Amino acid sequence: MAITRRDLITTIARSGATGAVAVTLGTTPLHADTETIPVPSTAVGLLYDATICIGCKACVAACAEANGEVPDTRGDSLHQSPTDLNDLTRNIIKLYKPTDGSPASYVKRQCMHCLDPACAAGCPFQALHKDPESGIVYWTADKCIGCRYCTITCPYHVPRFQWQGYNPRVTKCELCSHRLEKGLKPGCTSVCPTGAVIYGPRTVLLIEARRRIRENPGRYYKDKVYGETDNGGTQSLYLARVPFDDLGLPELGEESVPAKTLRWQRRLYQYFVLPGLLYAGLVQVIRTSLKGHEEEAHAREKETGLRAQL
Amino acid sequence: MSAITTNQFKTDARSDNRWERAVPVYGVPVVTHFFLLLVALTLVALMLTGYRELAGLGPVSGMNDAFGWGIWKTFNVMVLTALGSGAFAVGIAAWVFRRKRLHALMRMALLTSFLAYASGLLLLGIDAGRPWNFYWIVFPWKWNMHSPLAEVAICMSIYAMIPLAVENLPPVLERLWYFDSRLRPGVERMEKRLHSVFPYVIALAYLLPGMHQSSLGALMLLAGERVHPLWQTPLLPLLYVGAATFMSFGCVAGTTMLCCLMWKRAMDMEVLDEAARITCWLIYGWSALRIVDIAFREQFGTAFHFDRFAGVFWLEMAMIVGGGVLLQRSLRTHDRGKMFLGYIVSSLGGMVYRFSPTTLAFRPNPQALYFPATIEILVSLGFIALGVAGFLVAVKRFAILPGPLYLWHDMASYFRFRRPYIRWTGYFKYGHFGEDEDVATHSN
Numbered sequence: 001m002a003i004t005r006r007d008l009i010t011t012i013a014r015s016g017a018t019g020a021v022a023v024t025l026g027t028t029p030l031h032a033d034t035e036t037i038p039v040p041s042t043a044v045g046l047l048y049d050a051t052i053c054i055g056c057k058a059c060v061a062a063c064a065e066a067n068g069e070v071p072d073t074r075g076d077s078l079h080q081s082p083t084d085l086n087d088l089t090r091n092i093i094k095l096y097k098p099t100d101g102s103p104a105s106y107v108k109r110q111c112m113h114c115l116d117p118a119c120a121a122g123c124p125f126q127a128l129h130k131d132p133e134s135g136i137v138y139w140t141a142d143k144c145i146g147c148r149y150c151t152i153t154c155p156y157h158v159p160r161f162q163w164q165g166y167n168p169r170v171t172k173c174e175l176c177s178h179r180l181e182k183g184l185k186p187g188c189t190s191v192c193p194t195g196a197v198i199y200g201p202r203t204v205l206l207i208e209a210r211r212r213i214r215e216n217p218g219r220y221y222k223d224k225v226y227g228e229t230d231n232g233g234t235q236s237l238y239l240a241r242v243p244f245d246d247l248g249l250p251e252l253g254e255e256s257v258p259a260k261t262l263r264w265q266r267r268l269y270q271y272f273v274l275p276g277l278l279y280a281g282l283v284q285v286i287r288t289s290l291k292g293h294e295e296e297a298h299a300r301e302k303e304t305g306l307r308a309q310l
Numbered sequence: 311m312s313a314i315t316t317n318q319f320k321t322d323a324r325s326d327n328r329w330e331r332a333v334p335v336y337g338v339p340v341v342t343h344f345f346l347l348l349v350a351l352t353l354v355a356l357m358l359t360g361y362r363e364l365a366g367l368g369p370v371s372g373m374n375d376a377f378g379w380g381i382w383k384t385f386n387v388m389v390l391t392a393l394g395s396g397a398f399a400v401g402i403a404a405w406v407f408r409r410k411r412l413h414a415l416m417r418m419a420l421l422t423s424f425l426a427y428a429s430g431l432l433l434l435g436i437d438a439g440r441p442w443n444f445y446w447i448v449f450p451w452k453w454n455m456h457s458p459l460a461e462v463a464i465c466m467s468i469y470a471m472i473p474l475a476v477e478n479l480p481p482v483l484e485r486l487w488y489f490d491s492r493l494r495p496g497v498e499r500m501e502k503r504l505h506s507v508f509p510y511v512i513a514l515a516y517l518l519p520g521m522h523q524s525s526l527g528a529l530m531l532l533a534g535e536r537v538h539p540l541w542q543t544p545l546l547p548l549l550y551v552g553a554a555t556f557m558s559f560g561c562v563a564g565t566t567m568l569c570c571l572m573w574k575r576a577m578d579m580e581v582l583d584e585a586a587r588i589t590c591w592l593i594y595g596w597s598a599l600r601i602v603d604i605a606f607r608e609q610f611g612t613a614f615h616f617d618r619f620a621g622v623f624w625l626e627m628a629m630i631v632g633g634g635v636l637l638q639r640s641l642r643t644h645d646r647g648k649m650f651l652g653y654i655v656s657s658l659g660g661m662v663y664r665f666s667p668t669t670l671a672f673r674p675n676p677q678a679l680y681f682p683a684t685i686e687i688l689v690s691l692g693f694i695a696l697g698v699a700g701f702l703v704a705v706k707r708f709a710i711l712p713g714p715l716y717l718w719h720d721m722a723s724y725f726r727f728r729r730p731y732i733r734w735t736g737y738f739k740y741g742h743f744g745e746d747e748d749v750a751t752h753s754n
Contacts, residue, residue, distance in 0.1 A: 124460035146439020151378035163368025282513035
């Protein structure tokens with residue numbers, strides 16, 4: 001056989017060398033691209049101040065009503081008392097009450113509308129996508145294959161899958177976009193009696209949050225607005241007295257989850273350069289192997305008188 | 311098997327155990343009690359699938375908001391396609407690294423891969439909540455190019471439907487060639503065409519699994535903290551491919567050994583030793599990479615906590631490394647039992663590893679538990695049964711399992727003298743049996 005390992009290596013090297021240079025040069029600027037997350041031009045969002053919230057759950061009922069959902073009375077067949085976000089509940093008020101007597105707090109949970117949403121990054125056919133103008137993360141029924149990857153990827157555990165029925169949906173807050181179109185506010189903000197949750201452009205909400213922190217020193221945990229930079233920034237912003245981690249808002253760092261975890265994945269598959277090169281190299285090598293293999297098989301065919309099996 | 315002596319061939323090759331030729335399993339019925347059991351399991355699964363399509367996923371499975379993925383994805387797809395990566399791992403060893411002896415195992419590898427992927431993909435379609443929207447797959451501009459799941463779904467379907475199916479064609483064409491001499495010119499033309507595209511197809515058959523097996527690992531990267539740090543690593547894609555390589559070697563070689571035991575075939579220890587050697591070094595390399603990665607991320611301390619994660623970690627490492635050691639020992643002593651056990655243990659360890667990040671080491675917030683429901687398990691089993699049944703039919707009707715040269719002649723005699731009325735096996739009727747063939751061709 002004329003094929004040696006050296007031939008093999010040189011073939012791979014020959015076909016790969018030029019490409020490797022191209023990839024290295026090509027990916028350096030791409031690296032910079034993935035680091036900066038664009039903020040939508042007219043990003044809107046919610047500001048929830050847990051220190052003002054009285055836990056009346058008016059927003060929970062209003063949310064279901066605004067979205068045309070039947071009240072979730074599955075708990076006791078009487079009261080609308082969902083225990084968590086679910087297929088009928090896009091918005092919920094929870095109570096964090098530590099046993100050691102340290103401060104308790106309510107928390108309102110709904111979609112965070114991340115600037116770089118992990119759900120949309122994982123969604124195979126872009127059923128979950130971020131509106132480039134409003135920044136609202138929408139779910140499109142026509143594109144969703146029901147893989148439930150969004151329920152795995154969302155660091156806030158927000159999208160919920162409908163487990164019953166032949167035509168399941170993914171339920172998550174879409175900031176009542178149908179109400180926004182009519183010039184109304186989202187359901188939850190329109191009924192809040194204390195103004196614990198307000199709606200507005202993200203920039204305005206950030207200024208308001210900063211103002212509250214400035215005017216009430218010592219009131220807020222670490223004087224921090226959760227969502228300003230967390231997970232690459234979110235459009236739902238939070239103020240609270242207790243650690244955010246206890247409220248189900250994990251410390252994720254300033255880099256968004258997709259940017260943090262899929263950096264290499266994204267770079268390797270950029271424009272399919274690397275897979276393409278690998279393919280070309282493989283074809284070269286296999287072509288040579290196949291020739292040798294066929295020759296051997298035919299020699300064997302002559303020897304044994306049995307038809308070659310390739 | 312007294313009839314074999316009537317078949318003459320030049321040298322006494324009966325002592326020669328080299329696997330020279332793929333020979334169908336002959337002289338045993340396809341429809342056995344076990345086969346009927348498999349068919350029954352498959353039918354039950356199909357009926358339950360109908361119920362699932364109407365009732366939704368909740369009533370048939372243990373999946374919940376915290377564990378969005380159940381065993382259909384995490385076991386039948388993530389674990390079993392790793393076992394079915396033989397066409398990828400054994401193929402690369404044979405075609406790219408030119409371990410020529412491994413060509414004897416290639417047909418087994420291709421068949422097991424095809425069946426594992428086909429049954430996995432079918433179940434993936436059933437697991438999807440809104441499968442009718444899969445049609446987006448034909449519009450590349452609608453794909454989310456950066457989604458690992460899109461990569462898996464698209465790449466896996468293309469792989470199973472094009473390169474893997476094409477690679478599995480030669481045994482089928484060969485069967486047609488022997489079936490009827492009138493088909494031969496057409497078959498030969500097709501084979502020629504097939505061979506001209508083979509390099510491109512085979513190369514694609516290595517590129518695509520490399521991509522989607524790694525993307526299966528990348529799936530869990532986005533889950534971040536929820537996967538225990540012993541598993542969650544930026545190297546997860548690489549470790550997933552690595553596990554697939556040694557597991558699929560175990561699956562291909564182990565299945566072949568099992569078949570040889572079951573149907574009393576000679577084992578070619580040269581081929582099996584070669585496979586065991588490669589597997590054992592793959593296992594050592596993989597284990598070293600995993601340990602170094604955990605140490606590098608300074609997470610080794612968590613392996614000594616007294617919890618289920620540490621338990622699962624040590625269980626899988628013990629099984630994988632233990633299997634590797636058994637394989638290495640078997641190389642020295644040529645002990646088949648040890649080798650078989652080594653394959654089984656290391657593959658089982660690999661299966662646990664591939665299962666862990668999505669299920670055993672997945673820590674949803676809030677705390678929740680997942681255990682598959684009965685219907686879920688039955689459907690999962692049914693689709694495995696479909697694959698096994700397909701395998702049994704294929705090895706009995708096509709030349710898949712490798713055997714020594716004399717086995718081919720044995721088969722020819724068997725059909726000529728024991729089953730002369732079965733015309734459709736063709737291996738004997740218009741068959742190509744060396745010397746006898748000359749008689750047939752001269753008479754035309």
